[in-house]
Amino acid sequence: MGRTMLSERLLSFRPVAAVARGTVLLLLATQAVAAPAAAAATEPNASVAVVAAAPATGITTANLKLRTGAGTTYRAITTLPKGTRVKLVAKKANGWRKVAVGTSTGWVSGSYLTLSPKATTNALGYVSRGLTFRDKGPNKSSRVVLTFDDCPKTLAAFDAVLKYAHANNIGLVIAPTGACISSFRSRHGVNIAARARAKGQWVINHSVDHPDLRPLSCAAAAAQLKGTGVRSNYGRPPYGAIDGSVECAYAAVGMNIWTWNVDTEDWRVKSRALTVSRAVNRASAGSTVLMHMQWHGFSPEAIGQIKAGLGQRGLKLCRAYRGTDNAGAIIPSPRYLPSSLPC
Ligand SMILES: [Zn+2]
Structure with missing residues (x-):
């Protein structure tokens, strides 16, 4: 499990680095970066389940x-x-x-x-050895959650996926870095996190600039979680890399860890067909599937094919947010995820 968690690669940042000059150094100088001061550290952190595994x-x-x-x-x-x-x-x-x-x-x-x-129980009630207790995050349903990390190549690509997900009542989980959000804000004047929430999609934290948090002290890792980036009660550690000091950092900022249990390795296969078939064939009821916004799973075509393929296997995708009763029209999703996601 630990090895699978580490298979995400910084390599996958290239498309963004190429267009966002100011971001390049931040992305490459992973461990040496001093995180920006916590501008919004005063955000409320209500109803947070702190995971205490060492x-x-x-x-x-x-x-x-x-x-x-x-x-x-x-x-x-x-x-x-x-x-x-x-x-x-x-x-x-x-x-x-x-x-x-x-x-x-x-x-x-x-x-x-x-x-x-250590084997542990978290506040959500999952019990397991290793990391599996948090790989499904707050999704306790049998629906499959598609998650996309890092950064989209273009605003048009991002908007196309949002539009498709909204029109087809699909609820995706988006985990952009703070550097990504900053780069879209400076290039296009838009907040991609807010844009996704407005379409009933879920947005979680993915650090400021994607370092492996493990070599950092608890305080330095916490600065990566509360610096520029997504404010939420859920976050995904870069590379899925977790140890005691990383857990300390998440607990310190009141953020739950949400990893994944299906890795498409989209960054490695660089193929829509392979990414789609892995998502379809490796998922089971309640799975969290890892993909990246800059690779080939992140398109209306790919998501449509995944939806169809899962359907043939009797699996359904998480739906866009319609309120906790899951009825009526799609509405903007809250930044703090409910403890049981209304998929
Ligand atoms: Zn990532």
Whole structure:
């Protein structure tokens, strides 16, 4: 599960970087970016379920030296074979982890660890080992939710999808970065988040400029969540990359984590047909499907094909927002998602 979560790629930002000059450095200088001051940190955070899972263990992803201190200059105690399960004891700002293996304790580079959170129950009632308890977010229905991250290539492409979703009573989840929202505001004078909500679509946070939040301190990661970007009670960590300090940051800003359980890898396949067939064939009742606004799943044609393909499998898509009773005309969706999405 952890590896799947990490399959999203920063590469997929290229179309945006090419058109939004000011954004390029922000997007590339991931870990060094100082997040802008929290302009709207006073937003209310009512009815928020705080997830309190802490990673307990990790597994080495390479043969890894266990050292006496947090850096390669420290003496190696032993080499841990790839695939060794370790207990996590402490973490340094430089990403090194203090771990326990059998009777030994020492430090390893966190870059070569896959972390597995403890089994836990969150306030939404999902219980699971690992990350699966939040992969469906607030969708407790059997309908499938299509989610699109990052940034659309053009305003026309974005509007075409919104128009189609609205006309066909489909409720998508959009997760644009703050950098994306800023770039559309400066180029077109529009707020794409507000534009999506006006069509009954759901909009969640995706950080300011898409860093892997794990190497950041809890405070620095929290700044990524409350800086320029979507205000909501749900957010998706870039790359689905989560560890204890990332969870600390989400809890600090009162935001729930919503990942996914179907990854189309649209950024890798670069094909509408493959993206569509993966979404159709990998989804099951209640799935959250990951795609990106800058790739081939994000078009009226692709979404129409996914809807039709799911229909043949007896699955339906989440509907656009019509109020909590799910009756009547489509109305603007709230920025704070209900604890049970009226799909
Ligand atoms: Zn992303």
